[in-house]
Amino acid sequence: MISIIGAGKVGSAAAFNILRYRISDVVLIDIFESLAKGEALDMMQTAPAIEFDGKIKGTSDFSEMEGSELVIVTAGEARKPGMTRIDLMNKNAKIVKSIVKEIVQYAPNCKLMMVTNPVDIMTYIAYKESGFERNRVFGMGNILDTLRFRSYIALELNVSREDVRALVMGEHGDSMTPLVGYASVSGIPITCLLDKKQIEKTVNFTISSGSDVIKLKGSTTHAPSAVIAIMADAILRGRNRVMGVSTYLEGEYGASDIAIGVPVILGKNGVERILELELIPETRKRFENSVSIVKEAIKKLSEKG
Ligand code: NAI
Numbered sequence: 001m002i003s004i005i006g007a008g009k010v011g012s013a014a015a016f017n018i019l020r021y022r023i024s025d026v027v028l029i030d031i032f033e034s035l036a037k038g039e040a041l042d043m044m045q046t047a048p049a050i051e052f053d054g055k056i057k058g059t060s061d062f063s064e065m066e067g068s069e070l071v072i073v074t075a076g077e078a079r080k081p082g083m084t085r086i087d088l089m090n091k092n093a094k095i096v097k098s099i100v101k102e103i104v105q106y107a108p109n110c111k112l113m114m115v116t117n118p119v120d121i122m123t124y125i126a127y128k129e130s131g132f133e134r135n136r137v138f139g140m141g142n143i144l145d146t147l148r149f150r151s152y153i154a155l156e157l158n159v160s161r162e163d164v165r166a167l168v169m170g171e172h173g174d175s176m177t178p179l180v181g182y183a184s185v186s187g188i189p190i191t192c193l194l195d196k197k198q199i200e201k202t203v204n205f206t207i208s209s210g211s212d213v214i215k216l217k218g219s220t221t222h223a224p225s226a227v228i229a230i231m232a233d234a235i236l237r238g239r240n241r242v243m244g245v246s247t248y249l250e251g252e253y254g255a256s257d258i259a260i261g262v263p264v265i266l267g268k269n270g271v272e273r274i275l276e277l278e279l280i281p282e283t284r285k286r287f288e289n290s291v292s293i294v295k296e297a298i299k300k301l302s303e304k305g
Contacts, residue, residue, distance in 0.1 A: 003065035006075030007036040013225030025055040033060035062102040076116040114139040123259035141172025142244025142261035152202040170290030238268035
């Protein structure tokens with residue numbers, strides 16, 4: 001069973017994807033009880049059309065998450081136009097701390113996926129507050145950035161998005177690090193197919209893509225909810241998928257006491273292994289800058305208590 005805390009736009013869309021792809025039953029929890037109940041009822045009524053039998057329950061009772069294999073936290077405020085993910089930090093830190101207490105009480109053996117922004121900071125808080133092993137606490141961010149990177153490479157080349165494979169690491173924010181050297185189209189490095197200017201264009205689009213959607217429609221929903229389902233599938237079915245997730249580092253990539261996006265193998269136990277790739281100096285520098293930005297935010301958070 002999967003529990004999703006936060007039945008807002010991202011949480012309810014993620015619940016629907018998890019059900020429609022028959023990954024698991026879902027408990028949808030929100031402090032706004034009628035929203036959680038209403039979303040659950042709406043999805044249950046959709047089931048005959050899409051032909052899924054998974055159970056969905058909406059509630060404000062945190063004890064309903066008991067027995068969850070995976071808990072996904074999408075509760076908290078969303079970024080408003082002009083607001084950075086870091087601006088959101090202090091508001092959402094309080095919410096996340098209170099939710100983690102409930103998770104520790106009712107689902108002490110779960111894997112814990114953070115979605116609430118700024119996701120790297122919220123993953124750090126969840127790891128510290130839960131006391132869980134680090135493989136069980138991770139954040140969704142880089143896989144979404146990767147989806148966007150793949151989309152823009154495909155667009156630039158006019159090829160199927162399915163054939164484009166890529167990775168993004170670092171902060172899920174403006175300092176993210178798209179790994180150009182590891183991006184390919186059916187195994188062909190993109191550096192063989194695109195010139196420097198075109199690559200730069202895809203990288204810049206990737207970095208601004210979240211804000212671009214927010215400027216237009218206020219929040220991002222479809223892409224995040226789709227990748228939450230991909231991650232849930234990797235965990236519940238033990239598929240050992242390779243993707244970028246925010247995870248607590250203990251010396252990997254020269255960083256420690258921080259949660260930030262790195263490539264991992266995601267499976268039954270959560271982060272099964274962190275993959276340490278060789279980075280060219282330019283990419284390493286960008287990643288190190290990302291690390292210092294997230295570290296600075298963590299410091300500000302500790303100063304506030
Ligand atoms: P939303 O405002 O639609 O939903 C948030 C929900 O959280 C609301 O229904 C609210 O009642 C609930 N909530 C607040 N405090 C709660 C608590 N203590 N317990 C239970 N529920 C609580 O926001 P939306 O668009 O769904 O976004 C949710 C979060 O996900 C935001 O922080 C947003 O920035 C983040 N996000 C992260 C992405 C990522 O890539 N990591 C992508 C998209 C959104």
